[in-house]
Amino acid sequence: MKSRTSILREFEQIASLPEGEIVSRLPRDSLPIGYFCPYVPEELLHAAGALPFRLMGNTVRLTHGQTHLPPNCCHLVKASLESLLRGELHSLKGVVFSHTCDAMQGLSDIWAFQRCLPLHFDFMMPTNLATDRARPYLKAEIERLKTFLEEEIREIPADRLRASIHLFNEIREKIRTLYRLRRKSPHSLSGTALAQLIRAGYVMDRRLYLERLTDLLREYPEEEEPGVEAVPLYLTGNMVHHPAHFTMIEEAGASIVHDHLCGGGRFLRLMTREDLEPVDALTERYLSSFLCPTKHSGAEAHRETLLHEVEETGAKGVVFLFYKYCESHYFDYPDLKKALEARGIPTLLLEVDDPATSHGQMKTRIQAFVEMLSQL
Numbered sequence: 001m002k003s004r005t006s007i008l009r010e011f012e013q014i015a016s017l018p019e020g021e022i023v024s025r026l027p028r029d030s031l032p033i034g035y036f037c038p039y040v041p042e043e044l045l046h047a048a049g050a051l052p053f054r055l056m057g058n059t060v061r062l063t064h065g066q067t068h069l070p071p072n073c074c075h076l077v078k079a080s081l082e083s084l085l086r087g088e089l090h091s092l093k094g095v096v097f098s099h100t101c102d103a104m105q106g107l108s109d110i111w112a113f114q115r116c117l118p119l120h121f122d123f124m125m126p127t128n129l130a131t132d133r134a135r136p137y138l139k140a141e142i143e144r145l146k147t148f149l150e151e152e153i154r155e156i157p158a159d160r161l162r163a164s165i166h167l168f169n170e171i172r173e174k175i176r177t178l179y180r181l182r183r184k185s186p187h188s189l190s191g192t193a194l195a196q197l198i199r200a201g202y203v204m205d206r207r208l209y210l211e212r213l214t215d216l217l218r219e220y221p222e223e224e225e226p227g228v229e230a231v232p233l234y235l236t237g238n239m240v241h242h243p244a245h246f247t248m249i250e251e252a253g254a255s256i257v258h259d260h261l262c263g264g265g266r267f268l269r270l271m272t273r274e275d276l277e278p279v280d281a282l283t284e285r286y287l288s289s290f291l292c293p294t295k296h297s298g299a300e301a302h303r304e305t306l307l308h309e310v311e312e313t314g315a316k317g318v319v320f321l322f323y324k325y326c327e328s329h330y331f332d333y334p335d336l337k338k339a340l341e342a343r344g345i346p347t348l349l350l351e352v353d354d355p356a357t358s359h360g361q362m363k364t365r366i367q368a369f370v371e372m373l374s375q376l
Contacts, residue, residue, distance in 0.1 A: 004219040007212050008193050014204060015196035015243070018058050020088025022203050026051065030205070031153065034095040036076065036104065038266050038291055039125050041142060041282050046206060047156045047164040048149035050093060054202035055080050056240045056263070058088075059354060068110050074238075074323035075354050077103045084116055094119020094152075096145070099127075100294040101328050121148050129287050129297040139283040146279065161278040167206055169271055174213040175201075176268050179258060181220055183313065186230050186255035188221050191246030198241040198263055230255035231373045234310045236336075237321035238262055238292065238329045242355040245321060248363045252370040258313040260306065261321070266291045293332040302332055303339045310345060317373045319366075320349045346373060 002010075014022065026032055032053040033045050042052040057079040064085035065078050083089050094117050097108035112120045124141050126134045150156055175198070182189050197216075201209045231254040235245075240263030249256060259265045269289040273281045290301040310318055318340055322329050337347050348369040350362055 001215050001218070002212070004216060007216050008197070010212065011193070011196045011200040014200040018060075018083075018088065019053075019055060019203070020058070020083060020086075020091075023053065023089060023091040026091070031093045032091070033119065034089065034092045035098070036080070037098040037100055038262065038270060039098040039100065039286065039295075040096050040123055041145070043161065043164040043168050043272070043278075043282065044142070044146055044149060044156065045096070046167070047161040048153045050149070050153060051205065052202075053092065054240070054263070055083075055089075055095075056199065056202065057355075058083050060086075069106075072325045073103045073107075074325050075352070076323060077107045079354075081107060081110060084111060084114065087116075090116055092117050094121070096121045096123055098122075099124045100292075101326070103325070119152055121145060125286070125295065127295055129290075129295050135283060135287060138286060139279060142279050142282050158278055162274065165272045165278060165281065166274060167210065169274065171201065171206060171210050171213065172268050172271055174210065174217060177217060178213075178220075179265075179268070182255075183257045185221065186257075191250050191256050192243040195241035195243040195246045198267075199243075202240075202263065228253070231317070231370050232257040232313065232315045233370075233373075234258055234260070234313060234315035234318045235321055236260035236265075236306065236318060238323055238326050239321055239352065239355070240264075244355060244359060245350075245352075245362075248359065248366050249319070249370075252363070252367045253374065254366075254370045257315050258309060260309065262292065265309075293328045303336060306336055307339060307343065310340065311343070315345070316376065317346045317348065317369065319369070320347060322349065322351055324351050324353050346376075 023032055031050040033050040034053050034055045035042070036055050045052040057076040060079050060082050062078055062082050065082040068081060069078055095111065097104060099105065099122065108122055123145055126137045128134060146156055178189065178194070182194065230250070233249060233254045233256050235256050236259065239261055241261060246256065269291060270285055272285045276284065290297045290305055293302055320333060333349065340347050348365065350365065
Protein backbone atom coordinates (compact mmCIF):
# COMPACT_ATOMS: atom_id res chain seq x y z
CA MET A 1 0.00 0.00 0.00
CA LYS A 2 1.41 3.38 -1.02
CA SER A 3 1.46 6.30 1.39
CA ARG A 4 -0.84 9.31 1.09
CA THR A 5 2.11 11.56 0.22
CA SER A 6 3.41 9.28 -2.53
CA ILE A 7 -0.07 8.87 -4.03
CA LEU A 8 -0.66 12.60 -4.22
CA ARG A 9 2.81 13.06 -5.70
CA GLU A 10 2.02 10.44 -8.34
CA PHE A 11 -1.21 12.23 -9.27
CA GLU A 12 0.65 15.55 -9.41
CA GLN A 13 3.32 14.16 -11.73
CA ILE A 14 0.79 12.66 -14.12
CA ALA A 15 -1.42 15.75 -14.16
CA SER A 16 1.55 18.01 -14.94
CA LEU A 17 2.60 16.11 -18.07
CA PRO A 18 1.50 17.15 -21.58
CA GLU A 19 -0.98 14.74 -23.12
CA GLY A 20 1.43 13.68 -25.85
CA GLU A 21 4.05 12.70 -23.30
CA ILE A 22 1.53 10.70 -21.26
CA VAL A 23 0.43 8.80 -24.38
CA SER A 24 4.03 8.09 -25.38
CA ARG A 25 4.74 6.56 -21.94
CA LEU A 26 1.79 4.17 -21.99
CA PRO A 27 2.41 0.43 -22.47
CA ARG A 28 2.17 -0.62 -26.11
CA ASP A 29 -0.79 -2.89 -25.42
CA SER A 30 -2.86 -0.19 -23.67
CA LEU A 31 -4.78 0.89 -26.83
CA PRO A 32 -5.53 4.48 -25.73
CA ILE A 33 -8.67 5.93 -27.32
CA GLY A 34 -9.21 9.64 -26.88
CA TYR A 35 -12.48 11.34 -26.00
CA PHE A 36 -13.48 14.80 -24.81
CA CYS A 37 -16.82 14.60 -23.07
CA PRO A 38 -18.73 12.74 -20.30
CA TYR A 39 -21.34 11.91 -22.92
CA VAL A 40 -18.96 9.28 -24.31
CA PRO A 41 -19.52 6.06 -22.31
CA GLU A 42 -16.01 5.25 -21.05
CA GLU A 43 -17.21 1.85 -19.88
CA LEU A 44 -17.66 0.66 -23.47
CA LEU A 45 -14.11 1.69 -24.39
CA HIS A 46 -12.76 -0.05 -21.30
CA ALA A 47 -14.76 -3.22 -21.89
CA ALA A 48 -13.33 -3.39 -25.42
CA GLY A 49 -9.84 -3.53 -23.94
CA ALA A 50 -8.96 0.10 -24.64
CA LEU A 51 -7.75 2.79 -22.26
CA PRO A 52 -10.24 5.69 -22.21
CA PHE A 53 -7.95 8.74 -22.53
CA ARG A 54 -9.64 12.07 -21.92
CA LEU A 55 -8.28 14.97 -23.97
CA MET A 56 -8.34 18.08 -21.77
CA GLY A 57 -6.38 20.61 -23.81
CA ASN A 58 -2.65 21.16 -23.39
CA THR A 59 -1.20 24.59 -22.87
CA VAL A 60 0.42 25.11 -26.26
CA ARG A 61 1.32 28.02 -28.49
CA LEU A 62 -0.96 27.87 -31.51
CA THR A 63 0.97 27.64 -34.75
CA HIS A 64 -0.85 25.00 -36.82
CA GLY A 65 -4.45 24.99 -35.61
CA GLN A 66 -5.13 28.62 -36.55
CA THR A 67 -5.12 27.71 -40.24
CA HIS A 68 -8.06 25.35 -39.67
CA LEU A 69 -10.16 27.11 -37.03
CA PRO A 70 -11.77 30.53 -36.57
CA PRO A 71 -10.49 32.55 -33.59
CA ASN A 72 -13.80 32.24 -31.70
CA CYS A 73 -13.29 28.60 -30.66
CA CYS A 74 -12.63 27.54 -27.09
CA HIS A 75 -9.16 26.61 -25.88
CA LEU A 76 -10.03 22.90 -25.68
CA VAL A 77 -10.83 22.74 -29.40
CA LYS A 78 -7.86 24.85 -30.50
CA ALA A 79 -5.28 23.22 -28.23
CA SER A 80 -6.41 19.67 -29.04
CA LEU A 81 -6.18 20.22 -32.79
CA GLU A 82 -2.79 21.86 -32.32
CA SER A 83 -1.53 18.81 -30.43
CA LEU A 84 -2.81 16.51 -33.18
CA LEU A 85 -1.20 18.52 -35.98
CA ARG A 86 2.10 18.58 -34.12
CA GLY A 87 2.06 14.80 -34.00
CA GLU A 88 1.79 14.67 -30.21
CA LEU A 89 -1.32 12.49 -30.23
CA HIS A 90 -0.40 10.07 -32.99
CA SER A 91 0.12 7.27 -30.45
CA LEU A 92 -3.62 7.23 -29.80
CA LYS A 93 -5.46 4.29 -31.31
CA GLY A 94 -8.33 6.59 -32.19
CA VAL A 95 -10.80 9.13 -30.88
CA VAL A 96 -14.52 9.19 -30.10
CA PHE A 97 -16.31 12.51 -30.51
CA SER A 98 -19.70 13.24 -29.00
CA HIS A 99 -22.44 15.31 -30.60
CA THR A 100 -22.38 18.41 -28.39
CA CYS A 101 -21.49 21.95 -29.49
CA ASP A 102 -20.90 23.30 -33.01
CA ALA A 103 -17.18 23.79 -32.38
CA MET A 104 -16.65 20.19 -31.27
CA GLN A 105 -18.62 18.86 -34.24
CA GLY A 106 -16.50 20.98 -36.55
CA LEU A 107 -13.35 19.71 -34.83
CA SER A 108 -14.47 16.13 -35.50
CA ASP A 109 -14.70 16.83 -39.23
CA ILE A 110 -11.28 18.51 -39.34
CA TRP A 111 -9.76 15.74 -37.22
CA ALA A 112 -11.11 12.99 -39.48
CA PHE A 113 -9.85 14.81 -42.59
CA GLN A 114 -6.28 14.73 -41.25
CA ARG A 115 -6.31 10.90 -41.22
CA CYS A 116 -3.72 10.84 -38.43
CA LEU A 117 -5.32 8.10 -36.30
CA PRO A 118 -6.62 4.65 -37.25
CA LEU A 119 -10.05 4.96 -35.60
CA HIS A 120 -12.61 7.76 -35.61
CA PHE A 121 -16.19 7.64 -34.33
CA ASP A 122 -18.95 10.23 -33.86
CA PHE A 123 -21.28 9.34 -30.99
CA MET A 124 -24.52 11.12 -31.86
CA MET A 125 -26.25 11.92 -28.58
CA PRO A 126 -29.83 13.23 -28.99
CA THR A 127 -30.11 16.92 -28.16
CA ASN A 128 -33.56 16.84 -26.55
CA LEU A 129 -33.48 14.19 -23.82
CA ALA A 130 -37.07 14.81 -22.74
CA THR A 131 -38.83 13.36 -25.81
CA ASP A 132 -40.23 9.84 -26.22
CA ARG A 133 -37.84 9.23 -29.10
CA ALA A 134 -34.70 10.07 -27.11
CA ARG A 135 -34.46 6.67 -25.38
CA PRO A 136 -34.58 4.38 -28.43
CA TYR A 137 -32.33 6.79 -30.36
CA LEU A 138 -29.72 6.91 -27.60
CA LYS A 139 -29.81 3.16 -27.04
CA ALA A 140 -29.26 2.60 -30.77
CA GLU A 141 -26.26 4.95 -30.69
CA ILE A 142 -24.73 3.11 -27.74
CA GLU A 143 -25.21 -0.16 -29.57
CA ARG A 144 -23.66 1.37 -32.70
CA LEU A 145 -20.59 2.42 -30.72
CA LYS A 146 -20.41 -1.06 -29.18
CA THR A 147 -20.53 -2.67 -32.63
CA PHE A 148 -17.81 -0.32 -33.90
CA LEU A 149 -15.51 -1.20 -31.01
CA GLU A 150 -16.19 -4.91 -31.44
CA GLU A 151 -15.33 -4.74 -35.13
CA GLU A 152 -12.17 -2.71 -34.59
CA ILE A 153 -10.82 -4.07 -31.29
CA ARG A 154 -12.58 -7.05 -29.73
CA GLU A 155 -15.94 -8.46 -28.73
CA ILE A 156 -17.69 -6.93 -25.70
CA PRO A 157 -19.69 -9.65 -23.94
CA ALA A 158 -22.27 -8.54 -21.39
CA ASP A 159 -20.29 -9.80 -18.41
CA ARG A 160 -17.22 -7.79 -19.41
CA LEU A 161 -19.30 -4.64 -19.86
CA ARG A 162 -20.91 -5.23 -16.47
CA ALA A 163 -17.44 -5.52 -14.93
CA SER A 164 -16.38 -2.21 -16.49
CA ILE A 165 -19.57 -0.51 -15.29
CA HIS A 166 -18.89 -1.80 -11.78
CA LEU A 167 -15.27 -0.57 -11.91
CA PHE A 168 -16.26 2.95 -12.94
CA ASN A 169 -19.04 3.01 -10.35
CA GLU A 170 -16.46 2.16 -7.68
CA ILE A 171 -14.21 4.97 -8.88
CA ARG A 172 -17.09 7.45 -8.78
CA GLU A 173 -18.05 6.30 -5.30
CA LYS A 174 -14.49 6.85 -4.04
CA ILE A 175 -14.35 10.33 -5.53
CA ARG A 176 -17.79 11.11 -4.13
CA THR A 177 -16.47 10.12 -0.69
CA LEU A 178 -13.49 12.45 -1.15
CA TYR A 179 -15.84 15.30 -2.03
CA ARG A 180 -17.89 14.58 1.09
CA LEU A 181 -14.84 14.42 3.36
CA ARG A 182 -13.39 17.63 1.93
CA ARG A 183 -16.66 19.42 2.63
CA LYS A 184 -16.30 18.52 6.31
CA SER A 185 -12.58 19.24 6.43
CA PRO A 186 -11.46 21.56 3.61
CA HIS A 187 -7.86 21.61 4.82
CA SER A 188 -7.40 17.83 4.72
CA LEU A 189 -6.97 17.80 0.93
CA SER A 190 -6.19 20.95 -0.98
CA GLY A 191 -8.22 21.94 -4.00
CA THR A 192 -5.04 21.83 -6.05
CA ALA A 193 -4.43 18.21 -5.03
CA LEU A 194 -8.06 17.36 -5.82
CA ALA A 195 -7.74 18.91 -9.28
CA GLN A 196 -4.59 16.90 -9.97
CA LEU A 197 -6.28 13.75 -8.70
CA ILE A 198 -9.26 14.30 -11.03
CA ARG A 199 -7.10 15.02 -14.09
CA ALA A 200 -4.80 12.05 -13.50
CA GLY A 201 -7.78 9.71 -13.28
CA TYR A 202 -8.81 10.44 -16.86
CA VAL A 203 -5.54 9.15 -18.34
CA MET A 204 -4.47 6.39 -15.93
CA ASP A 205 -5.23 2.70 -16.04
CA ARG A 206 -8.55 2.69 -14.19
CA ARG A 207 -7.87 -0.35 -12.01
CA LEU A 208 -4.63 1.21 -10.83
CA TYR A 209 -6.48 4.48 -10.28
CA LEU A 210 -9.06 2.72 -8.10
CA GLU A 211 -6.26 1.16 -6.04
CA ARG A 212 -4.70 4.58 -5.48
CA LEU A 213 -8.03 6.11 -4.47
CA THR A 214 -8.67 3.23 -2.05
CA ASP A 215 -5.25 3.66 -0.44
CA LEU A 216 -5.73 7.42 -0.23
CA LEU A 217 -9.05 7.04 1.58
CA ARG A 218 -7.54 4.56 4.04
CA GLU A 219 -5.09 7.25 5.13
CA TYR A 220 -7.59 10.09 5.11
CA PRO A 221 -7.63 12.00 8.44
CA GLU A 222 -10.52 10.96 10.66
CA GLU A 223 -10.67 14.35 12.38
CA GLU A 224 -10.89 17.75 10.80
CA GLU A 225 -7.48 19.28 10.23
CA PRO A 226 -7.03 22.75 11.72
CA GLY A 227 -6.90 25.79 9.49
CA VAL A 228 -8.34 29.24 8.93
CA GLU A 229 -12.09 29.14 8.33
CA ALA A 230 -12.71 29.46 4.59
CA VAL A 231 -15.63 30.92 2.65
CA PRO A 232 -17.55 28.01 1.01
CA LEU A 233 -17.91 28.36 -2.76
CA TYR A 234 -19.63 26.32 -5.46
CA LEU A 235 -17.79 26.12 -8.80
CA THR A 236 -19.60 25.45 -12.08
CA GLY A 237 -18.68 25.60 -15.73
CA ASN A 238 -17.56 23.82 -18.86
CA MET A 239 -13.97 23.11 -17.85
CA VAL A 240 -12.11 20.11 -16.52
CA HIS A 241 -10.34 20.76 -13.21
CA HIS A 242 -7.24 22.92 -13.49
CA PRO A 243 -4.99 23.27 -10.42
CA ALA A 244 -4.34 26.98 -10.98
CA HIS A 245 -7.97 27.98 -10.46
CA PHE A 246 -8.32 25.96 -7.26
CA THR A 247 -5.08 27.46 -5.94
CA MET A 248 -6.25 31.03 -6.59
CA ILE A 249 -9.58 30.40 -4.89
CA GLU A 250 -8.01 28.85 -1.80
CA GLU A 251 -5.31 31.51 -1.53
CA ALA A 252 -8.11 34.10 -1.51
CA GLY A 253 -9.55 32.49 1.63
CA ALA A 254 -12.26 30.28 0.13
CA SER A 255 -12.83 26.56 -0.31
CA ILE A 256 -14.74 24.76 -3.05
CA VAL A 257 -17.35 22.66 -1.27
CA HIS A 258 -18.67 21.19 -4.50
CA ASP A 259 -18.43 21.68 -8.24
CA HIS A 260 -20.38 21.13 -11.40
CA LEU A 261 -17.38 21.16 -13.72
CA CYS A 262 -17.17 19.00 -16.80
CA GLY A 263 -14.67 16.66 -15.19
CA GLY A 264 -15.79 16.61 -11.57
CA GLY A 265 -19.35 16.84 -10.31
CA ARG A 266 -20.76 15.82 -13.68
CA PHE A 267 -18.64 12.67 -13.68
CA LEU A 268 -20.17 11.72 -10.32
CA ARG A 269 -23.65 11.87 -11.84
CA LEU A 270 -22.79 9.04 -14.20
CA MET A 271 -23.36 6.32 -11.61
CA THR A 272 -24.84 3.44 -13.58
CA ARG A 273 -27.43 0.92 -12.42
CA GLU A 274 -26.03 -2.59 -12.19
CA ASP A 275 -29.41 -4.35 -12.04
CA LEU A 276 -30.24 -3.64 -15.69
CA GLU A 277 -28.88 -4.95 -18.95
CA PRO A 278 -25.63 -2.98 -19.52
CA VAL A 279 -26.70 -1.07 -22.64
CA ASP A 280 -30.06 -0.21 -21.02
CA ALA A 281 -28.23 0.98 -17.91
CA LEU A 282 -25.90 3.25 -19.91
CA THR A 283 -28.91 4.64 -21.76
CA GLU A 284 -30.81 5.26 -18.55
CA ARG A 285 -28.05 7.20 -16.84
CA TYR A 286 -27.81 9.81 -19.59
CA LEU A 287 -31.56 10.33 -19.60
CA SER A 288 -31.89 10.58 -15.81
CA SER A 289 -29.15 13.12 -15.13
CA PHE A 290 -28.80 16.56 -16.67
CA LEU A 291 -25.11 17.16 -17.38
CA CYS A 292 -24.76 20.35 -19.42
CA PRO A 293 -26.64 22.86 -21.57
CA THR A 294 -25.62 21.25 -24.88
CA LYS A 295 -28.59 18.99 -24.14
CA HIS A 296 -32.19 19.87 -23.31
CA SER A 297 -34.12 18.12 -20.56
CA GLY A 298 -36.80 20.65 -19.78
CA ALA A 299 -36.60 24.39 -19.22
CA GLU A 300 -35.98 24.04 -15.48
CA ALA A 301 -33.53 21.12 -15.48
CA HIS A 302 -30.22 22.94 -15.18
CA ARG A 303 -31.55 25.67 -12.91
CA GLU A 304 -33.17 23.32 -10.41
CA THR A 305 -30.13 21.04 -10.33
CA LEU A 306 -27.83 23.96 -9.63
CA LEU A 307 -30.02 25.55 -6.96
CA HIS A 308 -30.45 22.24 -5.14
CA GLU A 309 -26.73 21.48 -5.02
CA VAL A 310 -25.71 24.99 -4.00
CA GLU A 311 -28.17 25.06 -1.11
CA GLU A 312 -27.39 21.47 -0.08
CA THR A 313 -23.64 22.17 0.16
CA GLY A 314 -24.06 25.45 2.05
CA ALA A 315 -22.08 27.51 -0.46
CA LYS A 316 -22.19 31.27 0.11
CA GLY A 317 -21.43 32.09 -3.52
CA VAL A 318 -21.16 30.57 -6.98
CA VAL A 319 -18.24 30.99 -9.38
CA PHE A 320 -18.96 30.38 -13.07
CA LEU A 321 -15.76 29.21 -14.77
CA PHE A 322 -16.25 29.28 -18.54
CA TYR A 323 -14.07 28.77 -21.55
CA LYS A 324 -14.44 31.80 -23.81
CA TYR A 325 -16.73 31.39 -26.80
CA CYS A 326 -18.80 28.54 -25.35
CA GLU A 327 -22.21 29.55 -26.64
CA SER A 328 -24.14 26.73 -24.95
CA HIS A 329 -23.05 27.75 -21.44
CA TYR A 330 -23.33 31.47 -22.09
CA PHE A 331 -26.92 31.03 -23.30
CA ASP A 332 -27.74 29.38 -19.97
CA TYR A 333 -25.79 31.80 -17.79
CA PRO A 334 -28.26 34.77 -17.50
CA ASP A 335 -31.08 32.52 -16.25
CA LEU A 336 -28.82 30.75 -13.77
CA LYS A 337 -27.38 33.99 -12.45
CA LYS A 338 -30.87 35.47 -12.03
CA ALA A 339 -32.16 32.36 -10.23
CA LEU A 340 -29.22 32.26 -7.82
CA GLU A 341 -29.32 35.94 -6.98
CA ALA A 342 -33.08 35.70 -6.41
CA ARG A 343 -32.16 33.29 -3.59
CA GLY A 344 -29.58 35.74 -2.24
CA ILE A 345 -26.59 33.79 -3.60
CA PRO A 346 -23.95 36.10 -5.18
CA THR A 347 -22.19 34.99 -8.37
CA LEU A 348 -18.91 35.66 -10.16
CA LEU A 349 -18.23 34.96 -13.85
CA LEU A 350 -14.66 34.09 -14.86
CA GLU A 351 -13.88 33.76 -18.57
CA VAL A 352 -10.88 31.66 -19.49
CA ASP A 353 -9.03 31.56 -22.79
CA ASP A 354 -5.94 29.51 -21.96
CA PRO A 355 -6.09 28.11 -18.38
CA ALA A 356 -2.37 28.71 -17.94
CA THR A 357 -2.50 32.46 -18.67
CA SER A 358 -4.24 35.65 -17.53
CA HIS A 359 -4.07 34.73 -13.85
CA GLY A 360 -3.32 38.22 -12.55
CA GLN A 361 -6.68 39.84 -13.28
CA MET A 362 -8.54 36.65 -12.39
CA LYS A 363 -6.80 36.43 -9.03
CA THR A 364 -7.78 40.02 -8.20
CA ARG A 365 -11.43 39.40 -9.06
CA ILE A 366 -11.55 36.20 -6.99
CA GLN A 367 -10.02 37.98 -4.00
CA ALA A 368 -12.57 40.79 -4.22
CA PHE A 369 -15.46 38.31 -4.50
CA VAL A 370 -14.30 36.25 -1.52
CA GLU A 371 -13.76 39.38 0.58
CA MET A 372 -17.28 40.53 -0.24
CA LEU A 373 -18.73 37.14 0.75
CA SER A 374 -16.79 37.06 4.01
CA GLN A 375 -18.59 40.22 5.11
CA LEU A 376 -22.09 38.82 4.51
